Amino acid sequence: MKDGATRDGYGEALLQLGENSSVVVLDAGVSDSTRTNKFGKKYPSRFFNMGISEADMVCTAAGLATAGKIPFATSFACFLLGRSMDQVLVSVAYSKTNVKVVGTHSGIAVGEDGPTAQMIVDLAYTRAMPNLAVVQPADWEETVQATKCLAEYAGPAYLRLGRSSVKGIYDSSYKFKLGKGHVLRQGTGVVIFASGIMVQESLKAIEILANEKIDVTLVNISTIKPLDKELVVEQARRNGAVVTAEDHNRIGGLGDAVLEALAENQVHVPTQKIAVNDTFAETGTPQELFKKYGISASHIAQAVKTAHSRKIKA
Amino acid sequence: MESAKLAASEIEELEKTAKELRRKSLELIYRAGSGHPGGSLSAADIVAALYFGVLRYNPKDPKDPARDRFILSKGHCTALLYCALARAGYFDESDLADYRRIDSKLFLSGHPHPKTPGVEIATGSLGQGLSVGHGIALASRLDGLDYRVYVLMGDGEVQEGQVWEAAMSAVKFKSNNLVAIIDYNKVCQDNLTRDLKDLEPLEDKWRAFGWDVMRIDGHDMGQILDALRAPPHPEKPRMIVADTVKGKGVSFMEGKPSWHGVAPSEEEYKKALKELE
Incomplete structure (x- = not known):
């Protein structure tokens, strides 16, 4: 890797x-x-x-x-x-x-x-x-x-x-397929659909959550369009709670693509969208910006907990 | 003497063709109930010269890699383009009945799209065609093919900043098989070009950017042919500034912004046809 x-x-x-x-x-x-x-x-x-x-x-x-x-x-x-x-x-x-x-x-x-x-x-x-x-x-x-x-x-x-x-996630045994998402970790509790650099942040989030009793699924959505709707719907149903994570404004990006797929397929599960909160950021190091603008690993971890708790209440 | 006579008959023939394209373009626009007569009429002589006296192409093999390319960057003048393509044999004249109609078999849309045989790229957002043409010119060099790329722009279009980006690029890459033509009819949609944003001194601008510039009367078939057929400059791309009259050939349309994008009524159409006999 x-x-x-x-x-x-x-x-x-x-x-x-x-x-x-x-x-x-x-x-x-x-x-x-x-x-x-x-x-x-x-x-x-x-x-x-x-x-x-x-x-x-x-x-x-x-x-x-x-x-x-x-x-x-x-x-x-x-x-x-x-x-x-x-x-x-x-x-x-x-x-x-x-x-x-x-x-x-x-x-x-x-x-x-x-x-x-x-x-x-x-x-x-x-x-x-x-x-x-x-x-x-x-x-x-x-x-x-x-x-x-x-x-x-x-x-x-x-x-x-x-x-x-x-950090390297894949080695040469991996095969990228256009239009297909890739399950990096299969769990049952909450699924994170992440893309780009947020896949790395999500992996860190899973480490943060190591002591929680949440079995997290992580799916890398590298083709945002056409979205792998089949996988999105399947994993959302299987896990019963969804988090999306992207380094993009919360309008019109990966999160919206996933939410559209869920809505179109009548998948009614708790969802949390991690994205830039419809604002311009500022200068700073990437990690400082991720923290301040809500898209860091700890934000993802918190979103997983929130989605999970809502699932249990539901 | 013989060749001069031949040239005279060729010019006469192309002038007839241009007139026919004008009549047919107006017919299309009249029947569709919408379209752009002014710019179609101003460019008719140039387009007639290109398709029937200059361009090398095979309508039975529209994708022939060695073909000369034509890009209608002033994409709103499709009535003229489709009439020329039909006459050139890319499709049947009867197909033109689809112009601007839903489910058009050959996708004879208000602006061009490559689904229509003979069209290279979609245009309609002004300012893109010169860059596209330049990209094709660059490809010809990689492929060792000697075709030329002709891009027809409107004068108002030259107000788009991208045109000047492309102007610099073509000079940087010494793309001497690129030929741009400005249909300088001096009239835009809501204004005269000079009142909207003056282009002058237009020739000087292109020369300063490094182009080989020619200035012609865009309704003089002899001048048009000479300019389009002139051998490429050793390294400069060519700009042909063609002075034209918007609405050329129809007295009540000539020079009037109001005829940029409206169809004639039945009465106006009949009157126009009479003038174009």
């Missing part, structure tokens, strides 16, 4: 994908941070650093895709989605071009750069777009696999990545 930021896994996957001459990579002037520079160095003719012009980059990628290329259009999630939502909607999602829109540095986990660099609305943006798959891997290994999987998948996708290093 390899530790590392998901953006590092992405850089590694692109290097491996470089053998496929259809794969092209675009960046918007932050290739050292997004790790696309490694691909650029090895495959300079298939690397296009478009400068600080995300809208132009996304549409350029769409043009490349119409000619049979598999473009990975990459920048910080904030600027990429913030600046090119219309371009992703029209030239990528609606046109169904085979573009992989890749946003690194997502969430408040970005830390000290503050709210203009902390993208907390991108899942809401991208989930709302027809035709667009939305993927957020949990660690280095899953990112390598998800990136390669998206290169094979013939369709538009958004890949949401992070800046900070996370």
Whole structure:
């Protein structure tokens, strides 16, 4: 199991994908941070650093895709989605071009750069777009696999990545499947549906809860769209209480996707949503921000206890 | 002498085609009860020249990798585009009856979508086409193919910031097989372009950005053909600023913002057709 930021896994996957001459990579002037520079160095003719012009980059990628290329259009999630939502909607999602829109540095986990660099609305943006798959891997290994999987998948996708290093969760025996959640720990008491860096926080939460008599299930939802509704419903029924955990605003992200699936399937169980509480955060280290803005491991642990107690009362 | 004669007959033929496209475009808009006549009429000569005198394509193999590409970045002028595609053989003229209608077999939507044969990408949100065209130009280099990419923009569209991002990108990558055309009809939806946000000095702007700039009369078929057929600059992308008249060919539509996006009444339609005979 390899530790590392998901953006590092992405850089590694692109290097491996470089053998496929259809794969092209675009960046918007932050290739050292997004790790696309490694691909650029090895495959300079298939690397296009478009400068600080995300809208132009996304549409350029769409043009490349119409000619049979598999473009990975990459920048910080904030600027990429913030600046090119219309371009992703029209030239990528609606046109169904085979573009992989890749946003690194997502969430408040970005830390000290503050709210203009902390993208907390991108899942809401991208989930709302027809035709667009939305993927957020949990660690280095899953990112390598998800990136390669998206290169094979013939369709538009958004890949949401992070800046900070996370502890390795998976080894190479794991097989990422687009559209499938993965049960990391099977329990019976409360199920946590977590995504991205919140999978690591959830694992810590389970440690915090070690002395409680709650048998926690942890499911990694790395494909946020299309959501693995079958697994969500099954685990919610089996555990009888649900916690969702995401580094994103509480509106429009993973939590809402899970709650929609439960409501559509008449699963009436206690639910707790761990997410940024419809506010902008501030500067600080990732862990300080997680604590202050309610998405730390201890918040998840508390949410598990709350959901569990409501289940018992019910 | 012989070749000059041939050229004259070709020009005459294309002028006829352009007129036919104008009539047909208005017919589509009239029948649909909605659409964009002004910009379709202003671009008709340019589009006629492209589809019937310049572009290399095979309508029986719309995805032929070696085809020249055309992007209608001013995506609202679909009446004109679909008429040209039908005439070019991508589909039957009878299919045009679906224009702007639900369950349209060929997805003949108000704005283009690649479900329609011959359409490369969806447009309709202004300012995206030049970047898309540039992406295709970059792909041609990777594939060692010598096709050219033509992007038709509206003048109002040039007010979009993304156009200037693309302008810089195409120069950075020396994408000399990219040809942009501005249908400079000087009229937008609610204003004259100069009152809305003046583009002048337009040629100077593109030259300053590093483009090879040509200025033509966008209703002079000889000038249009010469510009579109001119061999690529050794490294610069090409900009053709084409002076046009919005609503060209129909006296009561010419130069009027009010004819940007409304269909003619029956009476107006008949009157327009007479003027386009």
